[in-house]
Amino acid sequence: MGRYVLRRLLQMIPVFVGATLLIFLMVNVMGDPIAGLCGERRCDPATAAQLQREFGLDEPVRQQYLTYMGNVFTGDFGTAFNGQEVTELMSTAFPVTVRLTLIALLFEIVIGVTLGVITGLGRGRPVDTGVLLVTLVVISVPTFVTGLLLQLLLGVKWGWIRPSVSSEAPFDELILPGLVLASVSLAYVTRLTRTSIAENRRSDYVRTAVAKGLPRHRVVVRHLLRTSLIPVVTFIGADIGFLMGGAIVTERIFNIHGVGYQLYQGILRQNTQTVVGFVTVLVLVFLIANLVVDLLYAVLDPRIRYV
């Protein structure tokens, strides 16, 4: 187990370096990092040269990347061009997005798995067909369309909720945005659980459990669902990173000042420090979530052992 974790951690290093380097190159080479400093106009050459020296932009890109990563590992994510520390921006943005992601995950797990179990056990029944059809529609409608339509209906037409979220972003205001953020993944969790349950319900250990005379709910929850959750957990683990990154669209629709908002502003204003810093953290979250998921397999399926 310990060796497995160590190996996985070592494997994460090249992926982490590759992903951050890719973003670093995209931001620094493709764009002009100091263009955002002079407003809409171009910087005059002397100022530009001085700014480049000040931010170390005259050094080769490799050197810049190493310096940046060195700083990151000492907890210094640099300063955004408006003088705010990037870590300060993170400390206000991440709690909001973490709340939003938690709500989305809760929707995925509770509604998605429940629907998946119901449809998986009753394959071919009208309930199954109906839910499948709905998931197909949900998958097909892009998140920004779902978000705008729900905002229009619930927020503007019927007035059930506030159409936009206040800057504190408490849990109750994030329920609808969380549902919108979760919608596509929710449909996938439903479909995955359904397939997995339908496949495993014919397996030997389920037949044994039934033959032992266990009550139906115990067979389903303890024996069938537990092993069937493996592909679902895999998906959810990968989904955590996606939800936090995908929050760009949802946060824009509902005017939530979280990670997506900061990233969007950072990209529009060409605020390279903000963008690279936030993406670095997101990539880390994604990698760690995937590792945790892989370790969860053994908990769910006792047949799996790590060597």
Place this chain on the structure above:
Amino acid sequence: MSDRHYEPEPALAATAVGGTVDLGVEEAETPKKRPAGPDGPAPQDRPRSLWSDAWRDLRRNPVFIVSGLVILFLVLIALWPSAIASRSPLDCDLSKAQEGSQAGHPFGFDGQGCDVYTRTVHGARTSVAVGVLATLGVAVLGSVLGALAGFFGGIWDSILSRITDVFFAIPVVLGGLVLLSVITSDTVWPVIGFIVLLGWPQLSRIARGAVITAKQHDYVQAARALGASNSRLMLRHIAPNAVAPVIVVATISLGTYIALEATLSYLGVGLKPPSVSWGIDISAASPYVRNAPHALLWPSGALAITVLAFIMLGDAVRDALDPKLR
């Protein structure tokens, strides 16, 4: 064996990280057991290939017929939009801004006084073009690289796997914002290039897996023993039996790429005006949605139906090509 069976799942499920729209791939993960070529499962009078079997199934599948007809219609109006909408999508009259439907303008007008019907019809072209061209690019690049890695294995396989890991770790929408925000072009090419750049790793994984499965079959070993060259093995024996999952995933991806283009255009980095795109129109209509919801609803509906049609087509093709479900 049973825990090995789970092994490919995490790798494939990771494709979902791509982004909202890339999730379509998750669906295609079900055809685990690849149609393994002419193994003649059913006692039939004459041998039928996987493809003729699949085609026979598809013709009877109502889902395939409906989605096929929708797609045919979309392709036709993408090629000749003026056949059903003769006005120009850029012909706008500000005095009619946000007006509802009226004679000759069934969908009403948007915030700039443009005819929503004309713009919705003309928007099909960019969506279909981006979807088809990006899918072609992704399919060619992804399947060639994935097939080579799966066929030769070894160091190239490891390198490719690490590269795909790197791409999966970057959220697609985020990558799109970063990369496309610095490109100023009013053509569809940057968007297509970007989708190909971030989309190929996912398809290369599918192709790699399919090639590895096909490579182990006896007929490939037999051909190798008879002295067939690598290229002959690859093209004559492996490719025909590994192409089915690639086609399925590519079809489903086509729908998701269309949604991705709209999402990027909605965020202001995909296509830019004066291009006509559903994403641009939805983005432009969202601020005044209280006064003119129709300007939001029509392009949204068109977008949703298009994506749905391609995903349903992919679903139907998968069902037809997956012998496990028969």
